[in-house]
Amino acid sequence: MMTTMTCPDEGTLRAFLDRADDDHAALAAHIRGCLDCRRVVRELRLAATVTSDALSLLAESSVAAVRAGDAGYELVDPPVRTRHWGRIASGAAAVVLTVGLIITPAGQAVAGGFLDLFHSRSVTGVTISNADASQVATVVQNLGVATGTPNPAFGELASVADAQAKVAFPVATPRQSDLPSGITVTPVVGYLAKSDMTVTFDAAKTAAYLASSGSTVKVPAGLDGEQLVLHFPDAVALDYTGAGDKRLMVVSAGAFVATTAGPLDLNELRSFLLEVPGVPTSLTDQLGSFDLAAGALPLPIPIDQLRGTRTTVNGHPAIQVVSSGLGAALVWQAGDRLTAVVGTYPVDAVLKVAVGLNG
Amino acid sequence: MASPVHQMRLESIVRSARTSLVALVRRVVDPSEAEDVVQEAFVRLSDDPVLDRPDVEVTAWLRRTTLNLAFNRARDVSRWRARSARAELPVAADPANEAVRSDERNAVRAVLDRLPATQRDCLLLRHAGYSYAEIAATLDIAPGSVGTTLARSERAFKDLYLTAHPADARHDQEER
Structure with missing residues (x-):
């Protein structure tokens, strides 16, 4: 449909892409029918994507900074220490919190860090790409307001016993005899506290988004003010250091659960979210396959989508990721515990630790 | 010497802005530099008349100043590295990957x-x-x-x- 609106300038079109424009629905209607504007929007989107991809390389090093800043004014952050926990945060938290995390900028940085751990650019990667993650974030911003941030900060505890006292799941602990030779016997223990993030839906905002996307999906009655609460689990990371700066990490975490607080139940909310345009199919496939009879949605960790090899650890389906020259990782879920073993060792050494874990 | 009121305001701004500024600056300089750059911006703020302005202007000033300091610092570092043999030394645990x-x-x-x-x-x-x-x-x-x-x-x-x-x-x- 052609419209009579004068073509907006490129600044307005760029703001349109970020939904920072004044009249999104009218602009969307114009752009749908205007070949010139569609061409400009395509070019703007390309430049934004190239820039965003490149700048995401800078974001990874900012994750640990949040932690450093939180710790207070006097904190002098020695580079080695930052790196140490930064690595754990990027490796562990992203494995544990993937789906929920990616809808916040901090989460995207953490998830990006996890991918980097496996050097995704050259060897491996996951199908929840940065682009998909950004897309989810954009969609959420268009449906309501997200508050709360998944905790990106691992704090250090004195012992495994201290960590166990804080969590409900059995902390995955390797047998000493399974550890690679030459490695420290006592790990540095990291603990990530559980946290919540809440998405509060806004019916008017949602309606405008659906209209601008040309969607015929109806806003469900009761959506306005409805809240989706994502409960991020706590996690424990045991970090072992070997000769020649070798590293081995054993990470365990609890279940990741979503609940609603409002008139809609999870089933209704899910049915709606699955139809919202813009949600990547990588996510809808997972969301769609869950039995909600229990009243809470245990969000799947997309370990299937790690571009690795399927294997098993003590009978549990697992994903094995091997990066030549870097190391290997195994990730699996058993019951309510998600476990990852990541090391700069050959995969056999990592597997040996994995199969020997308790619980 | 700043008045007690000034000092309290400065401390409150430091508390609320520090984390996000450090995160921002770490996109520009190495982690070990970021804290220092932000600290320098706070020191400058303590002597700047912008401290009498509303919070939104002060935080905008801080972001601008911090980014400028960070890019200046990054330039200094890269010039130094270019002259120094240390630039060739691997520093990371997994040097090949981290270097890339x-x-x-x-x-x-x-x-x-x-x-x-x-x-x-x-x-x-x-x-x-x-x-x-x-x-x-x-x-x-x-x-x-x-x-x-x-x-x-x-x-x-x-x-x-x-x-x-x-x-x-x-x-x-x-x-x-």
Whole structure:
């Protein structure tokens, strides 16, 4: 449909892409029918994507900074220490919190860090790409307001016993005899506290988004003010250091659960979210396959989508990721515990630790 | 000497702004430098008349100042490295991988540094998640012109970056 609106300038079109424009629905209607504007929007989107991809390389090093800043004014952050926990945060938290995390900028940085751990650019990667993650974030911003941030900060505890006292799941602990030779016997223990993030839906905002996307999906009655609460689990990371700066990490975490607080139940909310345009199919496939009879949605960790090899650890389906020259990782879920073993060792050494874990 | 009221205000601003500033600056300089850069900005703030202005102006001033200091620092560091044999020493636990990533980050920073300061800061702020209103306040431009500045900045960045990284140009091809 052609419209009579004068073509907006490129600044307005760029703001349109970020939904920072004044009249999104009218602009969307114009752009749908205007070949010139569609061409400009395509070019703007390309430049934004190239820039965003490149700048995401800078974001990874900012994750640990949040932690450093939180710790207070006097904190002098020695580079080695930052790196140490930064690595754990990027490796562990992203494995544990993937789906929920990616809808916040901090989460995207953490998830990006996890991918980097496996050097995704050259060897491996996951199908929840940065682009998909950004897309989810954009969609959420268009449906309501997200508050709360998944905790990106691992704090250090004195012992495994201290960590166990804080969590409900059995902390995955390797047998000493399974550890690679030459490695420290006592790990540095990291603990990530559980946290919540809440998405509060806004019916008017949602309606405008659906209209601008040309969607015929109806806003469900009761959506306005409805809240989706994502409960991020706590996690424990045991970090072992070997000769020649070798590293081995054993990470365990609890279940990741979503609940609603409002008139809609999870089933209704899910049915709606699955139809919202813009949600990547990588996510809808997972969301769609869950039995909600229990009243809470245990969000799947997309370990299937790690571009690795399927294997098993003590009978549990697992994903094995091997990066030549870097190391290997195994990730699996058993019951309510998600476990990852990541090391700069050959995969056999990592597997040996994995199969020997308790619980 | 600052008055007690000034001092309290300064401390309150430091508390509330520190974390986000450090996170922002770590996109520009190494982690070990970021805290120091932010600290320097706070020291400058303590003597600056902007401290009498409303919070929103003070935080905008802080972001602007911190980014400038960070890019100055990054330039100093790269000049020093260029003259120093230490640049060749691997410093990471997994040197090959970390060196590649570090090179990639430095390449992105180098392209940013070739842009006018307004464009450079606009991109950093936008991709660090700041709103259009916050970007406008920081860059001291009208809120209505953020879209235009952003569009120009991204185009300039893309052109420079793809010239420097022909491998990424396929991105360009696929989109067309």
